[in-house]
Amino acid sequence: MKTLMVYLKSKGKLLIMLFIFVLIFTAIFSLYNLPLEAVSYASLLCFVVMLIFGVCDYIAFLKKHQSLCELRSNIAVSLDRLPAAMNQIEQDYMDLIQALFEDKKQYTDKSDREKAEMLDYYTLWVHQIKTPIAAMRLIIQSEENQQSHELQYQLFKIEQYVEMVMAYLRLGSSSTDFLLKEYDMEDMVKQSVRKYAPMFIRKKISVKLGNLKHKVLTDEKWLCFAIEQILSNAVKYTNEGHISIYSENETTLVIKDTGIGIAPEDLPRICEKGYTGYNGRIDKRASGIGLYLTKQILTKLGHRISFESEIGKGTTVRIEMGTGF
DSSP: OHHHHHHHHHTHHHHHHHHHHHHHHHHHHHHTTOOHHHHHHHHHHHHHHHHHHHHHHHHHHHHHHHHHHHHHTTTTTOSTTOOOOSSHHHHHHHHHHHHHHHHHHHHHHHHHHHHHHHHHHHHHHHHHHHHHHHHHHHHHHTSOSHHHHHHHHHHHHHHHHHHHHHHHHHHHSSOOOOOOEEEEHHHHHHHHHHHTHHHHHHHTOEEEEOOOOOEEEEOHHHHHHHHHHHHHHHHHTOSSSEEEEEEEETTEEEEEEOSSOOOTTTGGGTTSTTOOHHHHHHSTTOOSOHHHHHHHHHHHTTOEEEEEEETTTEEEEEEEOOOBO
16 A cells, blocks of 8 residues: 555656646536536546556556565675666666665775785784793793782783684674584583683682583584683672582573672673773773673574673673573
8 A cells, every 4th residue: 555655646746737637628618618528528538548557557666666675685786686767767866876886886895805904914913922922921930929920810811802802803704713513511611711710710719610511502612702701701800709600401501600790770781892881980991892792702603691690799691502412
C-alpha cells in the first residue's frame, strides 16, 4: 500500500491535468448545450484506458523498486545490476551514482592500503621492540634486589601494552588469524595464570583453581588474551584476598575476585571503547581499552561475557563459550 501511494504521488500532476481536461470538456459542452452523456462516455473510456496503462506502468514501477531494494545490499560490490534508465533524468541520476561509487571505491581501496601498511609497520615494530625487552629482562635478572623486582614488574606491563597494540590492530583489520578447534579449558587458564604469576606474587594475591577439566571450541591464543585482560583487571583492583577461577558448567568459565568492585552505573558500559568508569578515574593510567578488546574478541569467537559486581565485595566475570565437547 505504501508503494502504491508513492506511485500515485509521483503521477499526481498527470492525474490533476486529466481531471482539469474533463472539467474543460464539461464546461464547453455545457456552453454549447451539447449532451453531457458524450462527455461522460468519453471520460469513462479515457478512465478505462488510463487504468489499463496505469496498472501496467505500476507493475513496471514495482519491479524496478524491488530490483533496487535487492541491489542496495550488494551495491558495495558492483553496479552492474542497476536497472536501465527510462529517461534522461534517470540516466543523469545513474551517472551521478556511478561517479559516487567510483569515488567511494577509490577511498575504500586507499583506506585498506593504509590500514595494511600500518598493520605491517606495527607488526615489525612489535618484533623489533621484543629484542630490547628481552635484553632488559636478562640485565634485570642478573641482579636480585627490590629495585630489580620492580623493574621486572614494569617490564611485564610494557609487554602487555605491546600485545594490546597488536590485538587492537588485528581486530580492526579485514581478517584475523582465528583457528577454531577443541581446546582444554584447564590448560588455557593455567597458561594465563602462569603468565601473570609475578603480579599475583607482587600483590600477595592467591589464585584458587576449581574444576576446569572440560573441552571447548574456541581459539586458544585469542581466548587466552581475553582471560589475561580479565586477570589483569582483577589483580589491578584487588588489594587483598584471592582470585577464584572455575567452570560453572562445561562451557562457562568464571573468574571471581575479592577486589574493590564496580559501581552499578558503570557495569553496562565497562566494555565500551575508552570508558574507564569510577575505578578508572581513580587510576589515572587506565585506558579503557582492555575490556573493549576482550568483548570484541569474545564476540568474534561466538562467546558471551557478563559481569556481576558489588562495591567492596569483588567482581565475577563469566565467559560463556557455547557447546562443549
